[in-house]
Amino acid sequence: MRKHNSVTTLKRLLCIISLLAITLETGCGGGKRNTDTSPKEDSLTLVWAANPYYFGANAFDLQIQEELNRRLIEDYNCDFQVQFEWLYADGNEYQTAVAERYQSRTATDILFTGLANHGQPGTYNSMVRDDLLYPLDDFLTETEAGQVLYASFSEMFWQAMRCEGHIYGFRCVDPQMYYDATLLVREDYSSALQQYEEISSIQDLGDILEHLSKTSPDSLQDTLGVYVDIDALCNLEGYIPVINGYTGLYFTEENGTVRVINAADDASFLNMWKEIQRCNNVLTDSSVPDAGTAYRSGKYVFAILPTTPRILYDDQLLVDTQPISVKTLRQAPEPLIYARNAVTGIASWSEHPKEAMKLLSLIATQPDLSNL
Known part of the structure; x- marks a missing residue:
């Protein structure tokens, strides 16, 4: 008798569960979450x-x-x-x-x-x-x-x-797509350039650094005068590498004619490089780190380097993942579209x-x- 009652009770319970399942299945679906993550067949x-x-x-x-x-x-x-x-x-x-x-x-x-x-x-x-x-x-x-x-x-x-x-x-x-050469200055030092209508030579950078070393010596502590990418420096001065990124063979344009640089150009470039060294030697009282470290940490006044829209955007220079406020002074040649x-x-x-x-x-x- 007890066994019969248990079976009957079990049957009734199963019927109730079945009815609840049917009710949930056929009722309004507002509270039911769609777990089908496959793309819609009709999309x-x-x-x-x-x-x-x-x-x-x-x-x-x-x-x-x-x-x-x-x-x-x-x-x-x-x-x-x-x-x-x-x-x-x-x-x-x-x-x-x-x-x-x-x-x-x-x-x-x-x-x-x-x-x-x-x-x-x-x-x-x-x-x-x-x-x-x-x-x-x-x-x-x-x-x-x-x-x-x-x-x-x-x-x-x-x-x-x-x-x-x-x-x-x-x-x-x-x-x-990048500028072959960009000359820029840290925003912190841009006010020192107000007397210059334009920066036309490396000599100008040396003069500005000399002025800064006398008027704001404390701000230049542990700071590099000019960070230089060698290819960008050549491009800024009109010497374009035949294959960008490889040093060695360069050409320049004169009156619409292209020629490979010669010994006189080499001498001119060496003098220009000497001027860069003078720019950096202006800050004689500074304990300047190596150039790469100075650039990555933003401890420089000027920089000459190739730039792309990804690293130079709205006066922000992105180095690693850290943006640095800068002002662009020269870009040469015109933006190269690659x-x-x-x-x-x-x-x-x-x-x-x-x-x-x-x-x-x-x-x-x-x-x-x-x-x-």
């Missing part, structure tokens, strides 16, 4: 075409791609997901692969321009010329996503990205350019997406 899929080599070791990590799509949809309320299609080619072969996608109108939304072979025009220029990239000007000024992206880079950066008067993409890897490869843009034949713009903006400005 738009944007195709990103690129060479996987430039995306690093994580290019083939499907879990990262799934997490990217989950965050786009759940965290940023996007109505699209992204699918990467890898083009296993480089140089001319990569350009051919992209051209074939264009000719066949293969679905492509985001496009990476790749790198050109040595001695050939930049891939950015080539793809603009071949009508493979969508102009972004209107998006950058008229859409919220574009405005956020534009505000994330300096005006100098966007100036570098102009091609035939328009912006077709941006670099999200090494900028490869931002002609490895550009990311929107395919000219994309059927979803507005969504592609939003994706590019999010990837470029949201660390939780770009650092996956």
Whole structure:
């Protein structure tokens, strides 16, 4: 009898549990959390075409791609997901692969321009010329996503990205756009330059340092007079290396004619270097650290070095991770634009350019997406 009652009770309990389960399943779903993290099947899929080599070791990590799509949809309320299609080619072969996608109108939304072979025009220029990239000007000024992206880079950066008067993409890897030589002064010492309309020679730096050593000796304690990058110094004075970054063979321009530097140029350069030494010897009472240490710690008055938009932005010089306030005095030659490869843009034949713009903006400005 006791056994029968236990079975009956158990049956009744199971019935109640079943009814509760049915009620929860068929009732209003407002309190139920959606745990499905896969991309929505009905969401738009944007195709990103690129060479996987430039995306690093994580290019083939499907879990990262799934997490990217989950965050786009759940965290940023996007109505699209992204699918990467890898083009296993480089140089001319990569350009051919992209051209074939264009000719066949293969679905492509985001496009990476790749790198050109040595001695050939930049891939950015080539793809603009071949009508493979969508102009972004209107998006950058008229859409919220574009405005956020534009505000994330300096005006100098966007100036570098102009091609035939328009912006077709941006670099999200090494900028490869820099001034060959920048002469700058620490903001702390810029007031001492008011009497100079412009700094035209190394001699001027020596005179300014002599003035500072007499008027503000305490502020120069343990401070280097001039930090110098040798290539930048040569470029500042008009001697351009044939291969940037390699010292040895330089040329200069005279009346539109290019010539390799000669012995007289060498003598002139040695005299200029002597002047640099004089600048640093002005601060005779200072216990100056080595040049590298002085630069990294910001203990210098002047610096001559190559700069990029990433390390010199709005009068802030980024050394390691520490910004230092500076004033730019000279830049020579005019900004050299090497931002002609490895550009990311929107395919000219994309059927979803507005969504592609939003994706590019999010990837470029949201660390939780770009650092996956």
